[in-house]
Amino acid sequence: MSKAGLAQFQQVFIEESLEGLDTMESSLLALDQGGDGELVHTIFRAAHSIKGGAATFGFPEMSSFTHEAESLLDEVRSGKRAIDAAIIELLLRTVDCLRGMFARAQAGEALNDAVAEGLRSELAAAMGRGVPVAAVQARRDADQADAWTIHFRPHASMLAGGNEPLRLIRELVGLGKLQVTPLFDRLPAFGVLEPSECHLGWSIELTGPVKRADISGVFDWVEDECDLSIEAKHVVAEVAATPAPAAAPVADAGAARAQREASAESSSVRVSIDKIDGLINLVGELVITQSMLDTFREGDLDAARLAVLEQGLAQLARHTRELQESVMGIRMLPIASVFNRFPRMVRDISQKLGKQVKLELIGESTELDKTVLEKIGDPMVHLVRNAIDHGLETPDKRRAAGKGDTGTLTLHASHRGGNVVVEVSDDGAGLNRDAIVAKAIQRGIISSGEGMSDEAVAELIFQPGFSTAAVTTDLSGRGVGMDVVRRNVSDLGGTVTIRSTQGKGSVFTITLPLTLAIIDGLTAAVGEERYIVPLISIVESVQLKTDAVRSVAGGGELFRFRGEYLPVIRLHEAFACDHAVHAIDEGLMVVVEGDGSRVGLFVDGLIGQQQAVVKSLEANYRRVQGVSGATILADGSVALIVDIAGLVRMQGRRKAA
Amino acid sequence: MAKILAVDDSASMRGMVAFTLRNAGHDVSEAENGQLALDAAKGGNFDLVLADVNMPVMDGISMVRELRTLPAYKGVPILMLTTESHTDKKMEGKAAGATGWLVKPFDPEQLLATVKRVLG
Numbered sequence: 047m048s049k050a051g052l053a054q055f056q057q058v059f060i061e062e063s064l065e066g067l068d069t070m071e072s073s074l075l076a077l078d079q080g081g082d083g084e085l086v087h088t089i090f091r092a093a094h095s096i097k098g099g100a101a102t103f104g105f106p107e108m109s110s111f112t113h114e115a116e117s118l119l120d121e122v123r124s125g126k127r128a129i130d131a132a133i134i135e136l137l138l139r140t141v142d143c144l145r146g147m148f149a150r151a152q153a154g155e156a157l158n159d160a161v162a163e164g165l166r167s168e169l170a171a172a173m174g175r176g177v178p179v180a181a182v183q184a185r186r187d188a189d190q191a192d193a194w195t196i197h198f199r200p201h202a203s204m205l206a207g208g209n210e211p212l213r214l215i216r217e218l219v220g221l222g223k224l225q226v227t228p229l230f231d232r233l234p235a236f237g238v239l240e241p242s243e244c245h246l247g248w249s250i251e252l253t254g255p256v257k258r259a260d261i262s263g264v265f266d267w268v269e270d271e272c273d274l275s276i277e278a279k280h281v282v283a284e285v286a287a288t289p290a291p292a293a294a295p296v297a298d299a300g301a302a303r304a305q306r307e308a309s310a311e312s313s314s315v316r317v318s319i320d321k322i323d324g325l326i327n328l329v330g331e332l333v334i335t336q337s338m339l340d341t342f343r344e345g346d347l348d349a350a351r352l353a354v355l356e357q358g359l360a361q362l363a364r365h366t367r368e369l370q371e372s373v374m375g376i377r378m379l380p381i382a383s384v385f386n387r388f389p390r391m392v393r394d395i396s397q398k399l400g401k402q403v404k405l406e407l408i409g410e411s412t413e414l415d416k417t418v419l420e421k422i423g424d425p426m427v428h429l430v431r432n433a434i435d436h437g438l439e440t441p442d443k444r445r446a447a448g449k450g451d452t453g454t455l456t457l458h459a460s461h462r463g464g465n466v467v468v469e470v471s472d473d474g475a476g477l478n479r480d481a482i483v484a485k486a487i488q489r490g491i492i493s494s495g496e497g498m499s500d501e502a503v504a505e506l507i508f509q510p511g512f513s514t515a516a517v518t519t520d521l522s523g524r525g526v527g528m529d530v531v532r533r534n535v536s537d538l539g540g541t542v543t544i545r546s547t548q549g550k551g552s553v554f555t556i557t558l559p560l561t562l563a564i565i566d567g568l569t570a571a572v573g574e575e576r577y578i579v580p581l582i583s584i585v586e587s588v589q590l591k592t593d594a595v596r597s598v599a600g601g602g603e604l605f606r607f608r609g610e611y612l613p614v615i616r617l618h619e620a621f622a623c624d625h626a627v628h629a630i631d632e633g634l635m636v637v638v639e640g641d642g643s644r645v646g647l648f649v650d651g652l653i654g655q656q657q658a659v660v661k662s663l664e665a666n667y668r669r670v671q672g673v674s675g676a677t678i679l680a681d682g683s684v685a686l687i688v689d690i691a692g693l694v695r696m697q698g699r700r701k702a703a
Numbered sequence: 704m705a706k707i708l709a710v711d712d713s714a715s716m717r718g719m720v721a722f723t724l725r726n727a728g729h730d731v732s733e734a735e736n737g738q739l740a741l742d743a744a745k746g747g748n749f750d751l752v753l754a755d756v757n758m759p760v761m762d763g764i765s766m767v768r769e770l771r772t773l774p775a776y777k778g779v780p781i782l783m784l785t786t787e788s789h790t791d792k793k794m795e796g797k798a799a800g801a802t803g804w805l806v807k808p809f810d811p812e813q814l815l816a817t818v819k820r821v822l823g
Contacts, residue, residue, distance in 0.1 A: 055722065059715035094757045095713045098786050101808030103715065109808070206771070208780035208802030213823050242777065267803030270794070 056103045060148055061314070063099065066092035067148075068386060071141050075389050078134050086129065089137070090119040096144065107157040108147050114169040115140045121173060136172060138390070140165055189258040191278035196261065199229065199247035200272040202240075209268050211244060217264045222254025247273075315416055317376050325372045332365045374561055377417070381459045381468070382410035384423050388430055392455060395434050402441055402452040403434055409459035414466045415561040418538050422468070422558065425531040425542075429470040429554050430455065432528075437474035437552055447549065449473070465540075465582060466560060471553040477546040479503050485512065504544045508532045508642050532642055536691045539565065539580060539674075541639065557582065567658050569685065570636065570649040572617045573626035576685040577649070578658045578677055583690040585637040585644060587652060592630045605646055607637055615697050616648040617688070620672060626650055640690030645697065647688075658687060672696050705822050706730045706747060710740040710754040710763065711784065720753060720784075723811040724818065737761030741769055744776065751822060752781040753805070756792050764792070764799045771800035780821040784809075 070092045073085040093116040101109035115137060121127040143165050147157045196218070200211050218224055229247035239245070252261070261276050268274075339358045347355070385407045396403040414422075438453035445451065458469040483495030486506045495503065506512060510529040528542075535542045540558035559565060559582055567578035588607070595605045595614055603614040614635070618626030627633040627650040636647040658677035663670055663686070674689035707729050711717040721731045732747060734740035738761040740754065752770065754763040761769075763783055770776045783796040783804040793804050805817045 055715045055719040058718055059713075062714050088759075091712075091757050091759060094786070095716075098807040099713055099715055101786075102719065102810075206777050207797070207800055208778055208821070210823075213821070216823065217820065267797070270797060 057314070059099045059103045060152060063096045064145070064148060066096055067141050067145055068383075071138065071390055072386060074134050074138055074141070075393065077129065078131065078393075086119065086123050090116065090123050093119055105147075105151055105157060107162075108144070108151070111147070111158075111162055111166060112144065114166055118169055118173055127173075133172060136165075136168055140169065189278070190255065191258070192253070192255055193279035194250075194252040194256060194258075194261060195275075195277045195279060196250040196252060197247075197275040197277075198250060198265070198272060199232075199274075200244045200268065202243040202245065204244045204268060204271045205242055207268075207271060209271065211246070211248070214264055214268065215248065215250070218250065218252060218261070221256045221260055221264075222252050225251040225253075227251075315377060315379070321372065321375055325369070325376070328365060328369045328372055332362075332369065335361045335365055370564075374415075374564065375413075377415050377561065377563070378413035379416050379419055380411045380413050381419065381422075381466075384419060384426060385410050385457055385459070387423070387427075388457060391427065391430065392434065395431060396438075399434065400440060401434060401438055403438055404452050404454050406454060406456040408456065412459040412461060412466060414558065415563070417562050418466075418540075418558055418560075421534065421538055422556070425534045425556065426457075426468065426470065428528075428531050429556075430457070433470060433472040433474065433552070433554075437472040437476070439475050443475075447475075461560075462557075466558045468556040468558065469553055470556075471551060473551040476548040476550055476552050477504055477507070477544070479548065482506055500546075504546055505642060507544070508542070536640065538562065539582060541582070562660065564657050564659055565687065566655065567687065568636075568655050569653040569679070570617070570634075570647075570688075571651050571653055572621070572649050573623040575621070575623050576653070576679060576683065577617060577621075578656075578685050578687040579636060579638065579647065579649075580674075580687065580690065581655065583638045583640050585639055587634055587636040590630050590635050595630050605635065607644070607646065610644070612637065612644050612646050613697060614646045614648055615693055618648075618650075620693060620696065621686075638690045640692075640694045643694055645690075645694055647690075647693075658685070660687060704728050704730060705750040705818075706732070707818070708732050708734060708740060708743060708747070708749045708752045710734045710737065710752065710758070710766065712736055712755065712758040716755065716784070719811070720814060723814050727815055727818075729818075737763060737766030737769075740766055744770055745773070748775060749779065751818065752776075752779065753784060753818075754781065755784050756786075756796065764796055764801075767796060767799040767801045782817065782821065 070089050073081070073089045073092075077085045077089075093112055097109050097112040097116050100106070100112060118127070118133070118137070122129045122133070127133075143161050146159070147162065150157055150159075198211070198214070200209075204211065215224070215226060227249045229249060232247065233239075233245045258276060258278070265272070265274055335358060339355070339362065342351070342355055342358075345351070388407070389405055392403055392405045433455055438455065439447065439449075441451040444453065454473050456469070456471045458471070460467050479495075479500065482503055483492070483498070483506075486492045486509070487494065489509075489511060491506060491509050491512065492498070508528045508531075510527065512527055512529070532542050535556055535558070538558055539562065540556060543555050543557075544552060545555070546552040559580075565578070566581040568581060568584060570577045570579050590605060595603050597603055603616075604611045605614060606612075617623070618628075630648070633648055633650050634652060636649060636652070637644060638647050656679075660675040661677060663673055663676050666676075670686075672689055672693040673686045674692070675687045676684050677687060679685050707724055709717050709720045709724070709731055710733075711720065712735055717733050717735070721733050724731045732743055732749070734743050736758040737754070740752070741761070744752065754766055756763040767781050767783070770779075770781060780802040781800065783793065783801045784807055785792050785796065785804050786807045796804060802821060803817075805814065809817075
């Protein structure tokens with residue numbers, strides 16, 4: 047088989063094994079919660095598949111490692127060993143270790159490490175034995191002779207099992223010169239002969255230098271279905287050791303590596319047959335509509351035909367929209383794959399911190415774009431860590447506050463409008479206003495907390511370098527703060543907000559676009575240019591009187607919006623557009639939010655709302671500050687998509703300069 | 704060319720087996736577990752069945768046992784794809800009616816050699 051052929055299944059194997067590890071983990075956790083015995087079978091099957099596949103697809107170290115875990119599971123499965131917390135813990139660590147091995151396999155690195163070696167010993171010790179030093183070498187049946195006599199008499203039932211005596215004898219032909227004598231002695235009378243049964247036997251003389259193992263190998267499937275004797279006529283004293291097979295060719299190792307790298311990058315999506323069928327269906331309808339519209343090439347357009355044409359165009363529009371939705375749907379995966387890593391994490395962290403936490407997962411089937419899904423994991427991990435570390439209290443403190451010992455952490459995903467909303471909420475202590483203000487003053491972020499709204503105080507935690515934990519724990523204090531969470535989410539075109547009530551708990555809300563490939567936006571006119579402002583970042587648009595905008599020292603402009611002074615970014619200045627409106631009362635102020643702060647975007651006017659297919663500017667031109675991409679408008683012209691967070695940062699730098 | 708049914712719950716294993724056999728010119732059908740394999744077997748006259756042992760819903764050994772009760776599958780070669788650690792599984796499979804086994808891991812050449820062995 048070609049290398050590409052094998053590599054293709056290697057990738058499938060890695061993907062299915064990672065799924066298998068997820069299954070093992072969730073089943074182990076369910077078992078920890080007192081789940082039933084069927085779970086053990088599920089776990090065993092997953093381990094068994096990984097073991098078998100790993101050996102087949104070229105990962106022998108992984109195979110032998112998994113073999114240890116499988117043996118332990120087999121003992122549990124067959125009732126030889128009772129499963130307890132220690133074994134579950136050990137197997138959970140095995141799952142983690144295997145995940146690491148797969149990551150290294152994809153990166154083309156060595157699979158074994160100290161962790162794997164240590165776990166091997168632990169697994170072996172759990173079964174009450176030492177590590178097998180080396181695989182027991184199969185006993186070589188080196189017995190060799192120049193001539194053999196084989197007596198072969200199949201049992202009557204052999205044919206029913208799919209083994210054909212003739213085939214076995216033919217296999218012997220390949221070994222040497224044969225002389226076959228059939229034995230008819232047990233052949234019944236024709237009247238009682240059962241044709242599906244085997245009644246013949248054979249006496250075979252085999253001449254040639256043949257090893258006994260090669261002969262018994264021919265009969266290995268039928269040992270229990272026949273009477274067999276293999277006798278040597280002339281035994282050869284000693285067999286020269288067969289030379290070790292030459293080392294495998296390494297010439298195309300580079301090619302193999304390139305192949306591996308390519309497959310690691312081109313990740314795949316599993317799509318349900320239903321989705322594909324729906325898509326094929328839609329394409330079918332599109333073809334029908336197209337052929338219907340095609341009839342308008344000829345003949346005059348009278349009123350009656352015009353009505354049909356309009357109907358056809360409406361159909362085309364509908365099918366195009368449905369097709370777009372279906373195609374986007376292919377990239378959509380349930381958020382469950384991200385949620386599923388949390389039960390384990392929450393269990394580990396809460397145990398470490400001596401807290402009791404109940405995790406609730408709601409809306410696991412909510413679907414979102416694969417790319418968004420892959421990148422939302424880290425920010426969520428951080429929020430969950432924070433919630434357990436800083437939000438939820440220890441049982442003592444909870445009792446003192448009149449709450450139950452066990453805190454609740456809820457992950458809730460849902461669709462809201464064109465967005466996906468993920469909430470991470472806890473019923474812990476909530477944000478401590480005084481501690482935050484004190485910290486912010488100490489860090490030089492603010493000079494005083496007086497007059498700040500609770501909302502504004504809560505926003506402080508998103509400031510770079512902010513941390514309220516008195517002692518930096520190894521859980522949350524990993525050098526990433528809430529500012530990184532906010533930046534990661536904003537890179538995905540989303541927002542993070544917090545709502546907190548002291549003593550009652552906090553809710554972090556992540557709002558994400560459904561997909562990165564298409565955004566909902568408002569088309570804004572600036573001079574002769576058109577810009578797309580992402581709808582997700584728009585708060586409101588207002589028409590202002592000229593005196594509502596005030597210049598401040600340093601060249602900036604501010605305007606008052608709902609009791610807050612917001613800086614103005616004139617888009618025509620930011621992007622140097624000609625022929626734009628300069629007078630405030632002739633244009634429009636679009637209040638947008640990005641990177642946690644609000645600004646007014648001054649444009650000539652808004653043209654309308656539209657869905658924009660995002661084309662990468664970076665891939666086609668180069669990275670441009672304040673622009674996240676481009677799209678093609680209905681008239682064929684190009685419009686840039688404004689990157690609000692980038693613009694805000696640009697503005698901040700310009701002011702600082 | 705033979706009609707072959709490949710049964711394995713692992714998509715990579717099944718894919719590798721099917722790919723190898725198709726490349727060798729065989730007509731291969733695939734099934735994800737023993738139950739689906741039984742359904743497929745009833746519909747098609749397969750010349751050979753290759754089946755994994757450990758599968759959800761219905762394992763390979765039960766599948767062989769069921770398959771052998773069908774008149775059309777008396778005498779049709781059925782090979783178990785098994786791992787070396789389960790020598791007892793080989794015997795269990797044989798007792799259920801399997802023709803023989805192929806020990807995992809195997810490479811495409813070994814697979815083809817074994818298939819050739821049973822198909823002649």
